[in-house]
Amino acid sequence: MPTRHLLTDLPHVIGEEQTDLLAANRHARLLRIVSPPRFRSEPFLQQEDEWVMVLQGEATLDLAGQPIRLVAGDSLLIPAGTPHQVTDTSIDPPCTWLALHLERDMPDSGAGP
Template sequence: MQPVNLLKEFGQALNQEQFETLLENPHIRLQRIISPPAFRSEPFQQPEDEWVLVLQGEGILEIADEQITLGVGDSLLIPAGTPHRVITTSIDPHCIWLAFHLATRVTDPVNA
């Protein structure tokens, strides 16, 4: 078992978002995301709920035509199917996110 430092940056220059999957199973995917300075993403509309947490820096998201600023320690649940994108991210330090992608329907095998 090796410890993971969630604030350690990748060793290469950033010109696009970099994703590291930390945990994955049929119900959840946990990713660490490092955004380049002043990053702007394409729109997303995902089939699962996504909970994001800012570990370092700052990011501004556009969610359903509303801009939301998230700083260190701020988190947000983005429901499945909600259009969203990153408008911009901090320059120094880089914005580091923790993202949980949650299955929208978990079948209980006992009561199914």
């Protein structure tokens, strides 16, 4: 299988984030996201848990009204239903993320096998 370096050949982004699907199955999606400089996203309220890690650069998130600063190497688990928004990203290097979206466990229906 070929390897891929996640910090080379980054797209030049203006205005909107560039998202690349790295892997997926019916329970999870792994994305690489490159944010434009000084990016501010729309608010998010997702039905799935999301784990994010900053690979390079820096970002500030608003997580349920609390500002959180992330630098390269930092990660954060955002539980489903938690309002969040990217409020700022670095210029150089561009903020580059890994984002893992995880389907929430389904409640046990009580039905046996």
